Amino acid sequence: MVVAAALVDDQGRILLQQRPPGRPMAGLWEFPGGKIEPGERPEAALIRELEEELDISADTACLSPATFASADLEERHLLLLLYVCRRWRGEPRPLHATGLQWVRPDQMHDLPMPPADRPLIGLLDALI
Numbered sequence: 001m002v003v004a005a006a007l008v009d010d011q012g013r014i015l016l017q018q019r020p021p022g023r024p025m026a027g028l029w030e031f032p033g034g035k036i037e038p039g040e041r042p043e044a045a046l047i048r049e050l051e052e053e054l055d056i057s058a059d060t061a062c063l064s065p066a067t068f069a070s071a072d073l074e075e076r077h078l079l080l081l082l083y084v085c086r087r088w089r090g091e092p093r094p095l096h097a098t099g100l101q102w103v104r105p106d107q108m109h110d111l112p113m114p115p116a117d118r119p120l121i122g123l124l125d126a127l128i
């Protein structure tokens with residue numbers, strides 16, 4: 001079970017981060033987030049991941065449940081809960097990722113992304 005955020009800026013662009021080398025799916029552009037730890041609430045997990053990965057603070061009230069992805073990975077099944085977040089404190093910095101970029105949903109079709117994320121693009125385009 002994974003939580004992730006579509007951080008949306010005032011131009012309707014979404015922040016993607018690039019997975020670093022030496023890890024599964026290296027080089028792909030993904031939504032910031034990560035695994036929920038045992039006993040952790042999903043929103044708390046996402047707030048923790050945003051701090052760890054981007055050095056930003058978000059409040060639970062600013063995390064809107066948006067949609068989810070369900071896909072087979074190599075040895076596991078992934079359930080990814082995607083939240084939309086339009087307000088946070090701080091300027092995102094790539095503490096774990098190779099890089100960050102802000103993109104409109106329609107631009108995501110041209111980026112290499114994890115297969116599970118592909119069905120989310122059209123949904124985000126309609127939502128934002």
Ligand SMILES: Nc1nc2c([nH]c(=O)n2[C@@H]2O[C@H](COP(=O)(O)OP(=O)(O)OP(=O)(O)O)[C@@H](O)[C@H]2O)c(=O)[nH]1
Pocket residue numbers: 002003004023024025029030031032033034035073078080114115116117
């Ligand atoms: N954060 C994030 N993870 C995603 C996305 N799409 C997707 O398939 N995933 C998968 O969901 C998992 C996220 O957990 P993580 O980021 O903590 O995983 P990790 O690299 O430590 O994976 P590992 O523990 O299997 O090595 C990974 O298997 C990742 O490939 C996405 O858009 N954002």
